[in-house]
Amino acid sequence: MRNLFGHSSRRLKAAIAFPVIGVVLFIISNRVDELRVYQGANVAVYVVAIISIILLTGYSGQISLGHGALMAVGAYAAVLSQVYWHLPIILTFVVAVLAAAGFGAILGTAAGRLTGPYLAGTTLALAVGLPSLANQFGFLGGEQGLNYDVGLPPTWLGADFTQYKWFFWISALAALMVTWLSFNLLGSHYGRNWRALRSNPTAAALMGIHVGRSKVLAFTVSSGLAGLSGALLAMTISLVTPSAFPTSLSFSIVTGAVLAGVTLLTGSIVGAVVLVAIPEITGALATHLGGSEKVTSNLPGLLTSVLLIVAVLLFPNGPQAIMKRTRKSSH
Amino acid sequence: MSGLVISQLNISHGAIRAVNDLSFTVLPGQLAAVIGSNGAGKTTLLRTLSGLKSAHSGSVEWNGESILRKKPEDLVRSGIVHVSDGKSVIPELTVRENLALGGIWRKDKKDVALATAEAIDLFPRLGERLQQSADTLSGGERQMLAIGRALIARPKLLLLDEPSLGLAPLVIDQIFQAIKSLRDRHNLTVVLVEQNAMGALRIADIGIIINLGKLVASGPARELIDNPSLRAAYLGY
Amino acid sequence: MGRLLNTILIGVSGGSIYSLMALALVLVWRSTRVVNFAQAGQAILSTYIGYVVITHTNNYWIAFPVALLAGALAGALIDILMVRTLMKRAHSGPVAGIAPVIATLGLLGLIRAVVGMIWGGDLRQFKLPVSNHGFTFGHNTIPFAPINLLIVMTTVVVMLIFSLIFQRTNLGLSLRASAYQPEIARLAGIRVDLTRTIGWAFAGAAGAVAGMLVTPTNYLSPNSLDLLLVSGFVAAVIGGLESLVGAAVGGLILGISLALVLEYISSSLAFPVAFVVLIAVLLFKPSGLIGAKRTRHA
Numbered sequence: 045m046r047n048l049f050g051h052s053s054r055r056l057k058a059a060i061a062f063p064v065i066g067v068v069l070f071i072i073s074n075r076v077d078e079l080r081v082y083q084g085a086n087v088a089v090y091v092v093a094i095i096s097i098i099l100l101t102g103y104s105g106q107i108s109l110g111h112g113a114l115m116a117v118g119a120y121a122a123v124l125s126q127v128y129w130h131l132p133i134i135l136t137f138v139v140a141v142l143a144a145a146g147f148g149a150i151l152g153t154a155a156g157r158l159t160g161p162y163l164a165g166t167t168l169a170l171a172v173g174l175p176s177l178a179n180q181f182g183f184l185g186g187e188q189g190l191n192y193d194v195g196l197p198p199t200w201l202g203a204d205f206t207q208y209k210w211f212f213w214i215s216a217l218a219a220l221m222v223t224w225l226s227f228n229l230l231g232s233h234y235g236r237n238w239r240a241l242r243s244n245p246t247a248a249a250l251m252g253i254h255v256g257r258s259k260v261l262a263f264t265v266s267s268g269l270a271g272l273s274g275a276l277l278a279m280t281i282s283l284v285t286p287s288a289f290p291t292s293l294s295f296s297i298v299t300g301a302v303l304a305g306v307t308l309l310t311g312s313i314v315g316a317v318v319l320v321a322i323p324e325i326t327g328a329l330a331t332h333l334g335g336s337e338k339v340t341s342n343l344p345g346l347l348t349s350v351l352l353i354v355a356v357l358l359f360p361n362g363p364q365a366i367m368k369r370t371r372k373s374s375h
Numbered sequence: 376m377s378g379l380v381i382s383q384l385n386i387s388h389g390a391i392r393a394v395n396d397l398s399f400t401v402l403p404g405q406l407a408a409v410i411g412s413n414g415a416g417k418t419t420l421l422r423t424l425s426g427l428k429s430a431h432s433g434s435v436e437w438n439g440e441s442i443l444r445k446k447p448e449d450l451v452r453s454g455i456v457h458v459s460d461g462k463s464v465i466p467e468l469t470v471r472e473n474l475a476l477g478g479i480w481r482k483d484k485k486d487v488a489l490a491t492a493e494a495i496d497l498f499p500r501l502g503e504r505l506q507q508s509a510d511t512l513s514g515g516e517r518q519m520l521a522i523g524r525a526l527i528a529r530p531k532l533l534l535l536d537e538p539s540l541g542l543a544p545l546v547i548d549q550i551f552q553a554i555k556s557l558r559d560r561h562n563l564t565v566v567l568v569e570q571n572a573m574g575a576l577r578i579a580d581i582g583i584i585i586n587l588g589k590l591v592a593s594g595p596a597r598e599l600i601d602n603p604s605l606r607a608a609y610l611g612y
Numbered sequence: 613m614g615r616l617l618n619t620i621l622i623g624v625s626g627g628s629i630y631s632l633m634a635l636a637l638v639l640v641w642r643s644t645r646v647v648n649f650a651q652a653g654q655a656i657l658s659t660y661i662g663y664v665v666i667t668h669t670n671n672y673w674i675a676f677p678v679a680l681l682a683g684a685l686a687g688a689l690i691d692i693l694m695v696r697t698l699m700k701r702a703h704s705g706p707v708a709g710i711a712p713v714i715a716t717l718g719l720l721g722l723i724r725a726v727v728g729m730i731w732g733g734d735l736r737q738f739k740l741p742v743s744n745h746g747f748t749f750g751h752n753t754i755p756f757a758p759i760n761l762l763i764v765m766t767t768v769v770v771m772l773i774f775s776l777i778f779q780r781t782n783l784g785l786s787l788r789a790s791a792y793q794p795e796i797a798r799l800a801g802i803r804v805d806l807t808r809t810i811g812w813a814f815a816g817a818a819g820a821v822a823g824m825l826v827t828p829t830n831y832l833s834p835n836s837l838d839l840l841l842v843s844g845f846v847a848a849v850i851g852g853l854e855s856l857v858g859a860a861v862g863g864l865i866l867g868i869s870l871a872l873v874l875e876y877i878s879s880s881l882a883f884p885v886a887f888v889v890l891i892a893v894l895l896f897k898p899s900g901l902i903g904a905k906r907t908r909h910a
Contacts, residue, residue: 107713109713109717154891154894154895157894157895158894161641161646161647161713161853162849162853162894164647164649164713165647165649165842165845165846165849166890166891166894168649168841168842168845169842169845169846169886169887169890170887172838172839172841172842173839173842173883173884173886173887174883176883177883177884291838292721295717295718295721298714298717299718302714336732337732338728338729338730338731338732338733339729341728341733342724342725342726342728342729343725343729345721345724345725345728346721346722346725346726346729348721349718349719349720349721349722349724349725350718350722351718352714352715352717352718352721353694353715353718353719353722356711356714356715356718357694357697357698357711357715425799426798427795427798427799446798447798447799447801448798448801448802448803448804451799451800451801452801456799457799459795459796459799463796463799464796465789465792465793465796467788467792468785468788468789468792472785475782475785476785476789476796476797476800476802477800479782479785479786479800479801479802480800480801480802481801524800528800528801
């Protein structure tokens with residue numbers, strides 16, 4: 045239970061912590077090699093995506109298997125606003141958030157009455173079908189997709205400030221802001237409403253919480269974040285195509301959220317790191333085992349799936365919950 | 376020793392000790408009324424007797440065999456049938472299908488048919504509503520259905536959890552009378568858990584009074600009814 | 613008129629496959645209260661096993677029962693290894709309600725990865741068990757071929773068999789009772805765990821049938837049944853997740869609607885149409901077009 049008195053000191057701590065983290069990240073990014081910086085950017089992208097799931101599932105109790113599709117919506121909105129309206133990069137991100145949030149609002153309204161498997165199946169349908177829509181319409185770039193260019197880093201950052209560092213900066217900054225925003229959102233009365241909603245919707249309604257509105261709000265915010273994550277993802281590959289948003293992406297994000305402990309914001313970093321680390325680990329495993337191409341290309345998927353099954357069977361509330369429990373019992 | 380022998384039984388419900396060092400014996404063919412107010416641990420006791428819940432320590436024997444670590448499905452085959460309150464009926468199925476569940480595991484299909492006929496004979500209302508979905512039944516009818524179904528399993532030890540709960544007084548009378556006549560006819564051993572203390576004690580041979588999981592008093596039902604202090608404390612007058 | 617009839621026939625054939633997948637989903641739902649997203653994975657695995665048998669024996673009709681058996685076995689194994697654990701744990705916390713969903717999802721990924729590792733991602737072809745050429749009536753050839761007739765007939769047979777089992781046999785009663793109220797079923801002496809395993813085996817077999825029927829006219833790859841899973845789900849929802857008959861009808865409705873859209877409007881609108889139908893049914897007729905007694909809040 046959150047301590048009401050600790051509330052303002054929490055905020056103060058957060059207000060100090062985030063810029064500090066930002067500076068630390070800046071220093072680190074100057075010390076490590078390009079590959080790690082690029083991976084760092086990917087981690088940041090996943091952090092945003094995982095947080096979007098945590099808000100939706102961990103806090104308002106709704107499941108989405110289709111957030112990959114929402115990421116696609118954000119990415120396509122961003123790139124289209126660049127191509128057709130020539131918007132500067134930061135505004136394309138805003139467009140991504142708004143477009144995905146709008147989509148999410150509609151989806152959330154429809155989904156408001158759905159629970160469990162029905163919601164899961166519906167969002168799964170989205171994940172499977174929506175990205176492939178892009179293949180059908182010419183202006184969406186078809187299979188090759190559209191190029192998304194965030195431009196070179198500004199000159200005042202120095203001559204050896206690489207493209208990847210620029211990616212990292214943008215995505216890390218976005219991730220930090222999203223984390224801080226979510227932190228505040230969850231501490232606000234919206235967050236409390238969601239928590240009440242999650243544990244007992246009937247009781248929540250009786251307490252005067254407008255269940256439907258709360259749920260739709262959660263879906264909207266979550267979708268907006270997913271859209272941002274999608275735009276950031278597109279940035280790191282400089283491209284927006286349907287194949288960047290396969291069904292497995294939606295599953296990966298949910299995996300990351302479950303690994304994170306679906307209710308912990310900080311766990312999202314854990315989840316994101318694991319997700320990015322998996323291709324690394326499996327790459328090393330594959331060369332070690334010396335398998336064929338079909339083995340190596342499926343190894344990441346295998347590992348992610350096994351992790352997901354183990355995680356949800358053994359600790360459905362995240363590894364942190366186990367740690368909390370062992371700490372408590374040792375008293 | 377035959378019959379139901381409960382000895383120093385301890386059952387936990389989370390962090391709470393629901394049943395505390397409980398011991399009593401029900402002889403074969405006896406109707407035992409287990410009385411206590413809400414939260415006394417009576418339901419937990421029955422759930423442990425029927426295998427739905429595990430005990431912390433102690434022993435329970437039925438006709439000389441320990442039944443504590445057995446699964447509910449197996450205990451049913453030993454003749455121990457638990458009729459839980461109101462929830463014993465599956466509303467999505469029809470009355471006929473609910474009754475069929477009673478004998479579903481039994482091999483002697485002829486006897487199942489016979490037992491089904493007896494159940495309908497005992498509760499004619501069920502016979503009128505065979506094809507109806509069980510969720511259209513009233514509270515009393517559901518209780519009849521639950522008991523009827525239990526009978527088809529040809530129980531030897533019948534565990535009843537608050538059959539009078541939520542029923543109108545006239546119906547409660549009917550149910551209690553039915554329970555008594557069943558015991559008489561089939562020589563069943565019955566453990567009847569109830570909050571309706573008077574009604575239960577009137578048809579019982581022995582009474583067992585539990586409060587907060589502990590045994591408060593036990594003995595012939597008649598004596599418990601006549602005991603003024605017990606009456607004041609547990610029977611309300 | 614001819615064009616309409618042809619379109620409907622195509623729709624019936626396609627719809628039958630959706631019905632089979634929906635049937636598998638409904639079977640598992642009714643016996644476990646879990647929506648099995650791994651259904652597509654089990655189906656594809658069974659189909660690959662059928663493929664192996666075909667390459668060795670060059671006979672589709674030997675491969676068919678083998679695939680069925682493989683599907684049933686896989687389903688039973690999944691229940692024993694995974695679902696039992698799920699049922700025992702995870703009764704609280706925010707993830708509890710969706711833990712089975714996530715677990716079956718993980719399973720889907722796992723099976724797909726394993727299939728990919730063993731057979732690789734290239735597209736493969738089945739030999740057709742019966743002809744793919746439309747029936748001819750005098751000068752006219754309709755788009756309905758013997759293979760389509762096989763699909764429809766098999767679906768009808770499967771539906772009948774399962775309906776009979778569910779409604780008329782003690783096994784079916786046990787399956788239903790165990791799904792609705794496992795505790796009461798236990799107290800009635802039903803071996804609930806065993807019954808549930810049987811339910812999963814049935815569902816696995818149904819998925820295998822779907823895979824074996826749809827692949828000859830399509831192609832085989834680790835992902836080839838994904839769209840089918842979604843279509844099956846939509847069909848199951850249309851029919852109301854509780855009813856086997858509903859699954860059948862739902863599949864037909866979906867199949868015919870899609871065929872009509874594809875033929876008369878545009879081929880690129882297939883997914884949006886299916887999706888809109890899904891949302892519309894969920895919003896306006898939550899218990900499915902066939903209607904069931906319970907609401908969708910569990």
